Amino acid sequence: MPEHKAKVAIFISGGGTNMAALLYASRLPDCPYEIVLVASNNPDAGGLELAEAEGIATFAQSHKGMERADHDAVMERAVLDAGAEYIVLAGYMRILSKVFVTRWAGRIINIHPSLLPKYKGLDTHTRAIEAGDSHGGATVHLVTPELDSGAIMEQVKVAIMPGDTPDSLAERVKLAEHQLYPRALAAYVARHARVSA
Ligand code: GAR
Numbered sequence: 571m572p573e574h575k576a577k578v579a580i581f582i583s584g585g586g587t588n589m590a591a592l593l594y595a596s597r598l599p600d601c602p603y604e605i606v607l608v609a610s611n612n613p614d615a616g617g618l619e620l621a622e623a624e625g626i627a628t629f630a631q632s633h634k635g636m637e638r639a640d641h642d643a644v645m646e647r648a649v650l651d652a653g654a655e656y657i658v659l660a661g662y663m664r665i666l667s668k669v670f671v672t673r674w675a676g677r678i679i680n681i682h683p684s685l686l687p688k689y690k691g692l693d694t695h696t697r698a699i700e701a702g703d704s705h706g707g708a709t710v711h712l713v714t715p716e717l718d719s720g721a722i723m724e725q726v727k728v729a730i731m732p733g734d735t736p737d738s739l740a741e742r743v744k745l746a747e748h749q750l751y752p753r754a755l756a757a758y759v760a761r762h763a764r765v766s767a
Pocket of ligand 1: 582583584585586587588589660661662663681682683691708744747
C-alpha cells in the first residue's frame with residue numbers, strides 16, 4: 571500500500587459515471603489516490619447522490635446568476651476545506667477561469683470524449699461520425715486555460731461501428747473512459763509522489 575494516498579476532489583455536472591469508476595477504483599488495493607470530495611455546479615447532478623451513499627463528502631453550488639470567478643472561488647473553497655491536492659474533472663461542463671486553472675496547473679485533470687486534438691468542445695461523437703472517422707475515443711489531459719488543449723496524458727480508441735449514433739458511440743466511449751481514467755490518474759499521482767519524495 572502507498573503510505574500517502576493523494577487526496578482528490580472530483581467535479582461533476584451530471585450522471586457521474588466516470589466519478590463512480592474513479593471512486594470504485596480508489597477502493598481497490600494499492601490505489602495511490604482517495605476521493606475526498608465530489609463537488610458540482612448542478613445541485614441535481616445524479617452523481618452527488620451516489621457519492622453520498624458511498625460516504626464521500628459532497629458539495630453543490632449552482633453557477634446560475636454568479637460571475638465565473640466567484641463560482642470558481644466557491645468551488646475552490648470546498649476543495650481546500652476537503653484537503654484535496656488534485657482536482658479531477660469528470661463531466662464538469664463549466665469552463666474554469668484562467669486564474670483558477672493557472673493556480674492548479676499540474677494538479678487539475680480532465681477527460682474529454684474524443685481523440686484530442688480532434689474535436690475539442692461539444693458534440694464530439696456527432697462530429698466523429700459525420701467525418702466518417704473509423705474511431706472515436708477518449709483523452710485524459712492536463713487542464714490549461716485554453717479549452718481541451720493541455721498536455722495529453724493517455725488516450726483510448728473506440729471503433730465506430732456501422733449504424734452507430736452519437737448516443738450509442740457515447741455509451742461505448744464511456745465504457746472505455748471508465749477503464750482509462752482511474753488508470754491514468756493513478757499513474758499520474760504515483761509519478762508525482764515519486765518526483766516530490
Ligand atoms: C463523459 O463522456 C466525459 O468525457 C464528458 O462528459 C461525459 C460525462 O459522463 N466530458 C466532456 O464532454 C467534457 N467536455 P459522466 O457524468 O457519466 O461521467
